[in-house]
Amino acid sequence: MPVDLPPQELDAIDRMVSNRRRLLKGQRLYVAGQPFQALYAVRSGTLKSVMTSDEGRSQVTGFFMSGEILGLEGILENQHTCNTIALEDAEVCIIPYEELNTLSRQFPALQSHMHRVMSRELVKDHATLMMLGSMRAEERVAAFLLNLIDRLQKRGFSSSELVLRMTRDEIGSFLGLKLETVSRTFSKFVEDGLIEARQRHIRILRPDALAAMTLPNAKSAAN
């Protein structure tokens, strides 16, 4: 959680988050129902959050990469409401919630930062809602790829190549689509020369065309 803060505050924060946890691929960071005690900041690797309703319905609600914060939904009832699972080997910082609150009272900048983190999560969810509520399959997949590449780019990776850490099924769950539809859409993008795809390795050839697709009037891809 890097912010520009006075050194003494940074020290206190560093001490607070000195505990880490390593996760192997497939391992769960926390599960629904588990008591909430800490937030987690991803240091490396990718995780997914999965909500499971009373009876079998299940939905990927987000993918998290380095710097992103997990566990905020647990604050409400002091209990986690979703499962978070590592999609590859990963490491997270443990942020003990009570300590965070104590420090927040001392350091207004930290309090403010905490609020922004939660607000960012809300904005992100709203964007996802918009995608699920108003986009067709192709548009969703295009938006998904652009979102991923954007986040990767901000982390210093290529802006044209990426490796998907999740299966087609997980992408489909997140996008409200079936895995076959995701697969077909990738194939179509390849046919149309918008991307190259070999397994989970994706190269974006025409980001402009993908972006155009996320606009509402997109009946056909731009040329």
Add this chain to the structure above:
Amino acid sequence: MPVDLPPQELDAIDRMVSNRRRLLKGQRLYVAGQPFQALYAVRSGTLKSVMTSDEGRSQVTGFFMSGEILGLEGILENQHTCNTIALEDAEVCIIPYEELNTLSRQFPALQSHMHRVMSRELVKDHATLMMLGSMRAEERVAAFLLNLIDRLQKRGFSSSELVLRMTRDEIGSFLGLKLETVSRTFSKFVEDGLIEARQRHIRILRPDALAAMTLPNAKSAAN
């Protein structure tokens, strides 16, 4: 924002939220791009939040009734990211954000409450994501009605009758469906004896059957 707090804290909070704002039906509380200065607690009436993307795409992201908090998305960038509009005459409390932060530092219980409010919003959004991502039209409408009636019941209204404050189009936007689909689904529920509907007046006859529908294996309605 009623919580059980020491009287001195309650006094301070009361003073903070003493400013109100009245809205006529159709009036906007805030719009996207507007500087963020305060949160708003609904005192009476119903509001909707609408996200509008760069180019024409538009989506209702939530409906808000008494006691619910609006404006949290504005914290991130000190700027609102959606429009909020009164669906009927309404009144809100104005909660100046800076004052809230100051008080939160003094009163841990308020800080904690503030975090829970934000967390609740996240949980609510996740539930909506799940609905949009994994339910079919009938299931979404059933879940929507049950959600509304539940919130109304918690506010002391009937658990079987309600008056929709929003149009079919707004419901459709929220649920990721077209207004015709919403209308047809209501009609089908009436045919099947699950609800009565006269315009926006809805009576829930078989909450059990609606609830059963929100379960994943629901191919046919229960008898």
Add this chain to the structure above:
DNA sequence: CGGGCGATTGACTTTCGTCAACGCGTGTGG
């Protein structure tokens, strides 16, 4: 090298969206 999971592709079905016509009510103005 073999097994299994994940991905792809095809054929068909279902669901929902689209376009269009019409009906109902409410509120407003003559």
Add this chain to the structure above:
DNA sequence: CCACACGCGTTGACGAAAGTCAATCGCCCG
């Protein structure tokens, strides 16, 4: 006070989009 108009809602016929079911392929990993 009545009539009309407009917004909202309903309904039908049709088409497009995505889901389902099933077969096959191809990587990885053991």
